Amino acid sequence: MIKLVIESRLENVALVGGAVRGIADMLSIDRIACYHLELCVVEAVNNAIKHAYHFEAEHSVEVELLRFRDRLTFRVCDRGESMKPAKVAPFCFDPLKVETLPEGGMGVFILSALMDEVSYETVNGRNILTMTKYLNKQTDPT
Numbered sequence: 001m002i003k004l005v006i007e008s009r010l011e012n013v014a015l016v017g018g019a020v021r022g023i024a025d026m027l028s029i030d031r032i033a034c035y036h037l038e039l040c041v042v043e044a045v046n047n048a049i050k051h052a053y054h055f056e057a058e059h060s061v062e063v064e065l066l067r068f069r070d071r072l073t074f075r076v077c078d079r080g081e082s083m084k085p086a087k088v089a090p091f092c093f094d095p096l097k098v099e100t101l102p103e104g105g106m107g108v109f110i111l112s113a114l115m116d117e118v119s120y121e122t123v124n125g126r127n128i129l130t131m132t133k134y135l136n137k138q139t140d141p142t
Contacts, residue, residue, distance in 0.1 A: 001066050008049045008059040008078070016063055017042045020074075023065060027072075029135070036114040037072065037133060043107050044076040044129050052080025052127060070136055071116075076129045082122040 004019055006012040020041045024034035048061045062077040111118045117132040
């Protein structure tokens with residue numbers, strides 16, 4: 001397991017993205033999958049800072065990377081306000097009308113679309129977003 005801990009400041013998120021990209025490169029993960037992993041982890045960390053900590057600094061956000069033979073699992077953890085899944089609005093828009101595309105609120109959709117498994121739980125005041133990507137699956141070129 002590799003564990004990264006940053007202070008809950010948006011300017012620190014790029015450090016996490018760079019670390020994920022570097023780890024994926026070292027594991028010889030293809031460029032598209034590498035980009036998807038980085039995007040998902042960065043999105044999850046951003047969400048912890050924005051929604052769990054409401055942009056307050058001096059809190060910690062932990063990113064744990066667990067490497068298995070067939071998959072990578074990332075856990076993004078915080079101790080802020082927990083997500084209420086019922087309050088997460090479904091991502092709906094008309095693809096024929098670009099103006100219906102929302103400016104925000106696409107995080108859960110992106111994570112679900114790019115990762116193979118996504119789950120969220122709160123255990124003893126610790127919010128844990130778990131994202132898994134199987135390494136033996138073919139990457140969709142679209």
